[in-house]
Amino acid sequence: MSEDLVIQTSGLRKTFVSKARGGKKEVEAVKGIDLSVRKGEIFGFLGPNGAGKSTTQKMLSTLLCPTGGEAKVLGYNLAEQQEQIRQNIGCVSQAGGADLSSTGLENLVLQAQLYGLDDLTSKKYASEFVERFQMSSFIERPAQSYSGGQKRRLDIALGMIHHPKLLLLDEPTTGLDPQSRAYLWGEIRKLKDAGVTIFLTTQYMDEADKLCDVIAIIDDGKIIVTGTPNELKSSVGGDHIVFSFLSEEIAQKGETLLTEKVKIEKIQTKSNALHLTIKDGERSMPDLLRSLDANGLEAQTVTLSRPSLDDVFLKYTGRSLREDTIK
């Protein structure tokens, strides 16, 4: 195993057995995944609800025993050295895990004590994080009175209180308002700058895109593709252009015309709009417009968009991530 790999898994699997009517039923939540997370990066684990993100995260944090496969976390063997792993990683679950009837400060001090730190150090570390995450205005109040963003800050401080080298974050910004999300992204980047490796699961394309150095897309318990956001986006091949016309008839004429004239990756008419995927869209656009005009097909509006991670997901799974999220 290479020195700078913080997480390495091979064939990691988890099968849940549920007792259903007529015998036991097996559900394969994670179907054998291989991960390599390098030191110092923000690794995004992107996928829809139920894809196996949280299950994987729970296995890596020793909360669930894998059914098969192997994993090393910070060089420790997941099957045998769980105590060392627990001592050295930080972990924030989707639910957060702050004790709502206690104050934020009590939460932080107890958490530090549970990591074996003495009372004085625990208090010192707690106040350090209160300052770092700007929590002093509310930290002495019971956590149940916190806003979503405040609570999330406390959750992450709880995961970081013992200064771990690796932080596992399960959907850190789900359910937060845009401002709090932006603030948290900033804090997560600062943690990275301070040398912490971050493994985060998310169902948001924009979060994975803006925050992560490397993304693995997981669907139905399997990793579909791994790469940097740019690599993934260019793998989709080309930019997306939409022309809208006055009628579907004109749009179809446009489709026929452009299919003959230019090299297009993909073209499709949807009601009175013409969707096409093309390499180097910005340069091709004027040409396309001129051809349409020359044939009396007048486009009413034009939009050009670069491929998004949503397109990446669509390409590899045949489905849109958003459809899945709504379900």
Next chain:
Amino acid sequence: MTLLRDTKLMFIRNMQHTLRSPVFVFVSMFQPLMYLLLFMPLLNGLGTVPGIKSGEAVDVFIPGLLVLEALFGTAFVGFSLIDDIRSGVIERFLVTPAKRPSILLGRVLRDAVILLLQCVLITLVAIPFGLSVNIYGFSLSLVLYALIGITMASISYGFALIYKIEDALAPTLNTITLPVSLLSGIILPLALAPIWLQDIAKINPFSYAVNATRTLFAGNFNNIGILEGFVIIGVLAVLVFLWGLRSLNKMAS
């Protein structure tokens, strides 16, 4: 000993929660106090009942009432654990290096301490009703109540960890506590019961506890029934606690 330290930390955290809403410490004393005020006078009116000498109803009734408090006062502590499971607190504890038994130990010890406080208060209230207290017998009885409390609390936590939702927990706990309390001769002595009912009561561990504490209150220390009660409830408490611990470990498997 990190287990000792972790248990202390968990105990303090749970005790803080209880003391933050102290009214609940008193709410669960309501039932035994109602029995004391509204039911015990009936016993006196019955005249001689097998197992109760006339005029001594209070001496027989109060020890049973304290067992009732030990059963019902701790039976529903599992609900607070469900809150902690839902908000992710238990998972957070499970991924720290803290020794896992401390998560449950800190809770059952808090429950036992609160229970003992309640038992002392009920006993003090009963003294004006003519209760005669043997201080040694009472002190030993408190140990027995603590063991009963630990047993019931562990059952409650065990089921809370299995169900993880409130809906199923309340009926389960009621299904356990009601027959167990009826079959232990708490409200009326089992001497009144037909033979078949007395036979069933013999497999109820808590009927031995009621026997033991009544004997202790009377100051009869030279009685095999006391030892029986302590051994049976002591073993039960340990077994049930281990079962609860198993449920906790299963959460992380």
